Structures are given as structure tokens and as C-alpha cells.
Amino acid sequence: MDTHISPDNTRLGEQTQLPHVSLAAAATKKMASDRKVHVFEEVSKHSATKDCWLIISGKVYDVSTFMDDHPGGDEVLLSATGKDATDDFEDIGHSDTAREMMEKYCIGELDVSTLPVKRVYIPPQQPHYNQDKTGDFVVKILQFLVPLLVLGFAFLVRQYTKKE
Numbered sequence: 001m002d003t004h005i006s007p008d009n010t011r012l013g014e015q016t017q018l019p020h021v022s023l024a025a026a027a028t029k030k031m032a033s034d035r036k037v038h039v040f041e042e043v044s045k046h047s048a049t050k051d052c053w054l055i056i057s058g059k060v061y062d063v064s065t066f067m068d069d070h071p072g073g074d075e076v077l078l079s080a081t082g083k084d085a086t087d088d089f090e091d092i093g094h095s096d097t098a099r100e101m102m103e104k105y106c107i108g109e110l111d112v113s114t115l116p117v118k119r120v121y122i123p124p125q126q127p128h129y130n131q132d133k134t135g136d137f138v139v140k141i142l143q144f145l146v147p148l149l150v151l152g153f154a155f156l157v158r159q160y161t162k163k164e
């Protein structure tokens with residue numbers, strides 16, 4: 001595969017290999033706005049460490065310096081680091097003030113194509129139970145009757161063959 005070096009010294013060939021990059025930093029390129037595009041692998045490395053990164057709505061946030069000040073506590077933030085925390089963030093129903101504060105911690109965008117595919121839970125197929133219980137009932141009756149018939153037959157044979 002051809003690997004070209006772009007003007008900003010980014011290996012274009014390696015970007016097309018995502019998310020199977022070995023060097024995540026190589027896939028980080030400068031944006032026009034001077035923010036970076038990060039690959040998920042890189043974000044996930046910054047988890048529960050000194051520098052805590054997380055993803056919200058396709059943007060990458062470095063919340064390391066916000067831990068102690070976060071009104072929701074540092075534990076929730078810690079548990080969300082290295083992950084896509086969009087659902088957790090939205091579930092809380094953060095205020096507009098919180099959303100304005102976020103800008104301060106934004107360090108770039110996420111290359112969404114590098115996000116691992118979400119696993120969808122497919123419940124196991126229920127076995128198709130036979131609703132018609134008549135067959136089961138007949139079998140149960142036979143299980144009970146057959147031994148009785150055998151016993152009765154044996155008794156009759158014994159009666160007829162008994163010497164007077």
C-alpha cells in the first residue's frame with residue numbers, strides 16, 4: 001500500500017487503515033480550527049489515568065483538570081473516561097451552563113469511523129412450545145394404564161390356570 005506524507009506530516013496511508021492503526025498518534029491530524037481529529041484507540045488510552053479523556057457527541061474532551069470541580073463528582077467522570085460518554089452525559093440532562101463549560105475542555109473531534117461497533121443484544125430464540133397438550137395427556141394416561149392392564153392380565157391368567 002502506498003503511504004504518502006501529507007504537508008502536515010501525516011501519513012495518509014495509515015489513516016485509511018483505521019481502526020487497525022498501531023500508532024494512534026500517526027492518525028491524528030491537524031484541523032483547520034487547530035483542533036485535532038483523534039482516533040478512538042488514542043482516546044481509550046487516556047482512561048482513569050493522569051489525563052482523562054472522554055467522548056461526547058463526536059467531540060473529545062480532556063476533563064483531567066475538571067475532576068475535582070465537576071458538580072456530579074469525579075467518580076462518574078472517571079468511569080466515563082476512555083469511552084463514548086454521550087449517552088451518560090445526555091441521560092443526566094446537563095444544563096446549558098454545563099454545555100457552555102464543555103467548550104473549555106474540548107481538545108478536538110473524534111474520527112467516528114474508528115468507534116468500535118456497538119454490540120446489539122439479540123435475545124436467544126425461544127423454543128417453539130407445542131400449545132396443544134393433548135398428546136402429553138394421552139401419554140400420561142397410557143403410562144398409568146399399561147402397568148395396570150398388565151397386572152390385571154397376569155391376575156386373570158393366574159386365576160384360569162390355577163388348579164382346582
Ligand code: HEM
Pocket residue numbers: 054061063070071072073076077080085088089092093094095096097098099101102105
Ligand atoms: C466536559 C464534560 C462535562 C461537563 C462540563 C459537566 C458539567 C456538569 C455541571 C455544570 C453539572 C451541574 C448540573 C448542571 O448544570 O447540569 C453536572 C452535573 C452532573 N454531571 Fe456532569 N459534566 C460533564 C460530563 C459528565 C459526564 C460524562 C457524566 C456521566 C458519566 C456526568 C455526570 C453528571 C452527574 C451525575 C451530575 C449530577 C446531576 C445532579 O446532581 O442532578 N457529567 N455536570
